[in-house]
Amino acid sequence: GRELAPRLANRTEDQVKAVQIVFQNPDSALNRSHSIRHILSRALKRLGGLTGKALDTRLEELVRSVRLTDRHLAVKPRQLSGGLKQRVAIARAFAGEPRIVVCDEPTSALDVSVQAAILNLLADLQSKQDVSYIFISHDLGVVRYLSDKIAVLYLGRIMEFGPSEAVFSGPHHPYTEALLSAVPKLDRTESARIRLDGEIPSAANPPTGCVFHTRCPRKIGAICETQEPELIEAEPGHTIRCHIPFEELARLQKPTAVEPA
Ligand code: SF4
Structure with a gap:
């Protein structure tokens, strides 16, 4: 702002x-x-x-x-x-x-x-x-x-972009996943809130590789620290910037994979 x-x-x-x-x-x-x-x-x-x-x-x-x-x-x-x-x-x-x-x-x-x-x-x-x-x-x-379309930004970079429905229904970028875990559910069902550890890095001096790697709960290894992922179209109009393939994000984020709060 x-x-x-x-x-x-x-x-x-x-x-x-x-x-x-x-x-x-x-x-x-x-x-x-x-x-x-x-x-x-x-x-x-x-x-x-x-x-x-x-x-x-x-x-x-x-x-x-x-x-x-x-x-x-x-x-x-x-x-x-x-x-x-x-x-x-x-x-x-x-x-x-x-x-x-x-x-x-x-x-x-x-x-x-x-x-x-x-x-x-x-x-x-x-x-x-x-x-x-x-x-x-x-x-x-x-x-x-x-919103009709949503762009999720972290340190000034678009991490996920797509129609509102697709961004909310997932699969999500790990940052979007953490943000959504903090939103109270209308149907009052509970899901585990994902807490992001550590300080938000400076946008003027962002981390190498994926800028979210210092706080990402789903970090997969050295590739996250050295290579910035591309924004890849996961489904028509819905793009995600992450080294984890879309199908794998879908599997990891299935409701059954979430630990109870
Ligand atoms: S690229 Fe790695 S650090 Fe970045 S969001 Fe994906 S898993 Fe997390």
């Missing part, structure tokens, strides 16, 4: 319009000294090229689309709760009818009680507008709810 802003700073004006970002913390994204009306009107003018009556009409629509009301337009960000501020940030991102919205952990700074409402809002906006999300999150439950 923290690394995202500088990397996006050099975009052209058209890219700025096409790609918008909703940050983790709406406080740092909204100008504190302006009213919500000013913040959204400015975005509609700059990103949507609107003025006068057209701007007022669109402002009203935009405010309704994120389930805010006129009452919220007169106030400044600090007078709103975290969830309401995030709605303003989302409205601003949609002001220019973007093609892609990068959602960088958009609910992780919010109270658990309002997280679901914001996710529902994002899902709703996506189904109504012609927009794609790049949704960055550590919360696999949230990722599953919103």
Whole structure:
């Protein structure tokens, strides 16, 4: 998250319009000294090229689309709760009818009680507008709810990529397997949680070979330390970066192979 802003700073004006970002913390994204009306009107003018009556009409629509009301337009960000501020940030991102919205952990700074409402809002906006999300999150439950395709990253490398269903149903990359073992199951069945030992290495100075080898519970030997595995297509559209063949991962990860908790 923290690394995202500088990397996006050099975009052209058209890219700025096409790609918008909703940050983790709406406080740092909204100008504190302006009213919500000013913040959204400015975005509609700059990103949507609107003025006068057209701007007022669109402002009203935009405010309704994120389930805010006129009452919220007169106030400044600090007078709103975290969830309401995030709605303003989302409205601003949609002001220019973007093609892609990068959602960088958009609910992780919010109270658990309002997280679901914001996710529902994002899902709703996506189904109504012609927009794609790049949704960055550590919360696999949230990722599953919103994503069509999932990329699992470790130290900035894609370890697994595929349709959401395939990534969740497996076979999994050993890192994905460990992440999924920590997610509570809806059917309340228990499975052994895989704990990853050791510190996360620095992305600037990653381990040799497979970057996950210093913590991988399924490491198979020296090859993991010396050779970086390729991203291999295990099944159509589903790729995994691991020296263990796909069929072997499937065998190792069968539910019967998991020790009870
Ligand atoms: S290549 Fe080796 S260390 Fe890397 S994920 Fe596969 S088994 Fe683990």
